[in-house]
Amino acid sequence: MIELRHLEKRYGDRPAVQDLTVTFPDGAITALLGPSGCGKTTTLRMINRLIEPSSGQVLLNGQDTRSVKPEVLRRGIGYVIQQVGLFPHLTVAQNVATVPDLLGQDRARTARRVDELLDLVGLDPAEFRTKRPAQLSGGQAQRVGVARALAADPPVLLMDEPFGALDPLAREKLQDAFRDIQRRLHKTVVMVTHDIDEALRLGDYVALMNAGRLEQFGPPDELIHAPASAFVQAFLGEDAALRQLAGRRIAEFARPGAAAGLPQVNSALDARSALSVLLREGADALAVRDGEQVLGVVGWADLRGAPRLGLPGTERPQ
Numbered sequence: 109m110i111e112l113r114h115l116e117k118r119y120g121d122r123p124a125v126q127d128l129t130v131t132f133p134d135g136a137i138t139a140l141l142g143p144s145g146c147g148k149t150t151t152l153r154m155i156n157r158l159i160e161p162s163s164g165q166v167l168l169n170g171q172d173t174r175s176v177k178p179e180v181l182r183r184g185i186g187y188v189i190q191q192v193g194l195f196p197h198l199t200v201a202q203n204v205a206t207v208p209d210l211l212g213q214d215r216a217r218t219a220r221r222v223d224e225l226l227d228l229v230g231l232d233p234a235e236f237r238t239k240r241p242a243q244l245s246g247g248q249a250q251r252v253g254v255a256r257a258l259a260a261d262p263p264v265l266l267m268d269e270p271f272g273a274l275d276p277l278a279r280e281k282l283q284d285a286f287r288d289i290q291r292r293l294h295k296t297v298v299m300v301t302h303d304i305d306e307a308l309r310l311g312d313y314v315a316l317m318n319a320g321r322l323e324q325f326g327p328p329d330e331l332i333h334a335p336a337s338a339f340v341q342a343f344l345g346e347d348a349a350l351r352q353l354a355g356r357r358i359a360e361f362a363r364p365g366a367a368a369g370l371p372q373v374n375s376a377l378d379a380r381s382a383l384s385v386l387l388r389e390g391a392d393a394l395a396v397r398d399g400e401q402v403l404g405v406v407g408w409a410d411l412r413g414a415p416r417l418g419l420p421g422t423e424r425p426q
């Protein structure tokens with residue numbers, strides 16, 4: 109758990125972050141969202157002490173981070189940035205192994221771990237292990253960056269616009285891959301983004317900032333359906349609810365129910381397309397199917413609320 113208490117950063121007498129009090133829950137992705145210059149990156153970097161706060165506290169599992177040496181602190185905190193920062197003269201495997209090597213971990217174990225991680229981020233180890241960063245596409249390099257940040261198995265992962273430099277298709281693929289990774293690893297993730305769709309798609313929680321201050325913290329549907337201010341409402345936009353649906357699989361909304369006679373949709377379909385099917389068919393509900401098996405049903409009301417996540421593989425952390 110990462111607790112920020114009255115956190116402030118001033119440059120001269122200009123505040124970049126002001127009186128920020130918020131808790132980022134364990135095992136969940138919190139998207140730090142807001143317009144350019146609102147203090148997102150400054151906030152993120154105060155967590156791993158790349159930037160020292162002017163005042164206030166950062167508590168990591170209850171411990172004030174000021175009482176921990178920055179280099180020790182950072183061993184427990186993975187960090188992924190937009191321009192990956194891979195070492196050009198090292199191979200992919202050596203890049204991923206940077207931190208385990210620094211920590212003097214057993215070589216054979218590290219080599220196995222590198223392969224596991226490459227696999228996890230969707231890169232075939234046999235093909236990519238020996239490549240150099242210059243031989244990778246932007247998306248592949250970003251995957252290596254994520255693998256590297258996970259190499260020391262840190263409980264906390266800070267990500268600053270991790271998918272920002274990618275074209276939309278590559279970004280979406282990597283977002284999906286990251287969501288799948290997180291389902292298995294349950295890291296405590298804080299991810300800076302100015303992309304509303306990305307925040308709604310990946311965030312279990314969204315912390316929306318404006319001019320150095322927190323406007324609202326909560327699950328995406330809370331910000332959408334109960335905006336705390338006119339700013340939140342305006343920032344997310346009128347079609348935020350629809351856009352959130354576009355980033356979610358319909359399986360996440362399914363609940364047990366009688367499926368006989370209902371139009372059927374595939375569980376991998378995005379929820380917005382499923383809504384179109386509901387409209388087109390003039391039905392009250394849909395049956396969500398995975399192959400031959402019916403997973404559950406989804407009605408109008410289900411799509412208005414938060415994903416139910418009652419089905420295996422779609423849990424959201426508490």
Ligand SMILES: Nc1ncnc2c1ncn2[C@@H]1O[C@H](COP(=O)(O)OP(=O)(O)OP(=O)(O)O)[C@@H](O)[C@H]1O
Nearest residue numbers: 119123124142143144145146147148149150151302
């Ligand atoms: N080293 C610095 N010296 C002076 N001002 C700074 C410094 N770093 C950041 N700022 C200012 O602090 C404010 C917050 O910057 P920050 O980078 O945290 O914003 P951001 O929300 O991450 O923006 P973006 O989305 O554009 O990256 C901005 O007004 C910025 O100009």
